[in-house]
Amino acid sequence: MFVKDFSNLAIETDNLPQIDKMNLKPIDKAYLNVMYVSDAFLLLIGIVATIAASVTWWLWIAPIGIALTLVIITLLIVAQRIAIEHFGYLLREHDLTFCQGVFMRSTSTVPFVRVQHIGVDRGPVLRYFGLAVITLKTAGGNITVRGLKLKEANRIKEFVLSRANNVSDDEDK
């Protein structure tokens, strides 16, 4: 074993600034719409696949397949509605925290001084709903805050840029 002669200075952890779960800001509920769009695509794929299968093999596949697709989509929507309640972010003076997960709950924090790269992502669907996804990249581990209003995302980006030096940003890739 290793030597035990060490100095174990007391660490006043109680006085340290803490990440308070109560202060977490929920993400924009409009993000649910973005999820619904992807669900709609899934529904479309399911229906097309079912029709194709029933035409090539047996007709009785059609009702079962469509019912199965509907059940899966319904479950997905319920899961997404629950999941979005658990999304939350917290912007502090020196770092950004993002919480997610229903079963496996994770809270990731990135200090601005370690940020190498900021990305604001706006796909066509996101743009339609006036939303953006912001990603803070470091040399080890990234965090992605989904479902922010565009203005809010840009404000966060500006804030992070002002706090961290030598950061590259690429907008609207």
Place this chain on the structure above:
Amino acid sequence: MNNLNYLDSPIRQSPIAVVFIAIKFFRRLGVFNAGAVAFALVSGLSTQRLLFSLTGASILFLISLTTLLLSWWRFTFWVEGDQLQVRKGILSEQKLTIPLDRIQNISIDQKLLHRPLGLVSVNVETAGSEEVELEISATTLPIAESLRQTVGSSEHRPANTVTSGDHIQDSLLVEDETVITSRSIFDLIKIGLGSLPWAGLVIIGPFADEILSRFGIDEDVEGIFSKVFELSFYKIVLIIFALFIGATTLGFTFQILRSLTTNWKLKLTYGPNGLHRTAGLLNKTSKSSRPVRVQSIVTHQNLLQKTLGILKISLPIIGKGDIFLPGSNKSELAELRKIISGWENAPSFDRRISKSYIFLKVRNTSVIVLLITCVIFYFYRQPLIFLSLLLIAYEMFETYRYWNKFRWSLEPNRIASYSEVFSKATLEMDLVKAQSVTVRQSFFQRRRSLANVQILGAEHRLEIPMVPLSEANQVRDFALYHVESSNRPWM
């Protein structure tokens, strides 16, 4: 001190570099593929077609040779102020500017082919991209060494001091560098003995038939197996024992030879130019970096190494320049700690993880093993199949041992973890090197109010499983506080 005069005007690689680039190019192309194509062209073709394809091949050859020569001619590098400049490209000119203080590591290699020509190859890496930024295939040692020294001393270089180039060989040696580690032949043999002997034997596999025929045995391996099982139990045991001894001896010999060639004259020095590691008998390698670039201190020690009293230290650096030190000991570790992060002591390793870890880890394995066993038993009514349940017992033992031995500690500036099942591993990390912190809680952990805390560095992750949530949050807050309040550089 400074050898800038070597680098203050654009220099080309040594002309021999063309040959090395060509070799590398053909290696990437696949020598065998090229050979196969050539063979297919030559055999089974009419004379006319053969001539035609030969002409085509020679034209291709000429074109690639011209390209190679041109790219060699156009490739120049030099140092301008605090920046390393590279100019390359045949038709369109590419100019690369690398600030010297952004360079993560420099490796200088002398491959077997370089040796008779007295040349070296140099790789320069920064944190910016995955690839090696500057790859010099062949240049002279003085140029490579002066590049290394220029980069190493770029932070505390007195302005405008240029010494004459004649002193370069002396200045290489006169550096006030302290030798941290150096390995004698005896140490190298120890390193070889400390490596697992079976690992090297895998390469014999494909040649097994060949080797057997050399000994006058014309059977293939399967035939021998079927013959062996006709022998008596006593003889089988004897044969297996003899094979075991033979293979182990052979394995150890391999490992010792490998250790002797790769770690020959292994030396780590520390001086004004940073850390510098040199080693190698046939292919000589040299790696340099600065202590601040080292992201953490990792040690490994397997059972063989424990018996021999040695351990392996790795110093991860962003990119491919990790410094490995096999056959180290605790005093070297202590010295490296002092140099890299200024730590005076070993970590205290005074905290443990929750016992619930055993249940959580064993549960999944048990369910899977039970299910598979039951399915197999359904098809083959062999009671012996239930011996597989021993796997669960083993998993329990292993997890218990892991949980029981796992230690971690949090001190100002440092977080460290220690794990041991059969081989030991430690990881010490300066909190300043943390990039992001994550606290995770599964459903299982939430009911017991436990959590995993993960600190991601640039080159590794440090994960502490199954600690009380309040403690995990404490670690998170403490690490963040350190990163955000400190001005110390992390790379």
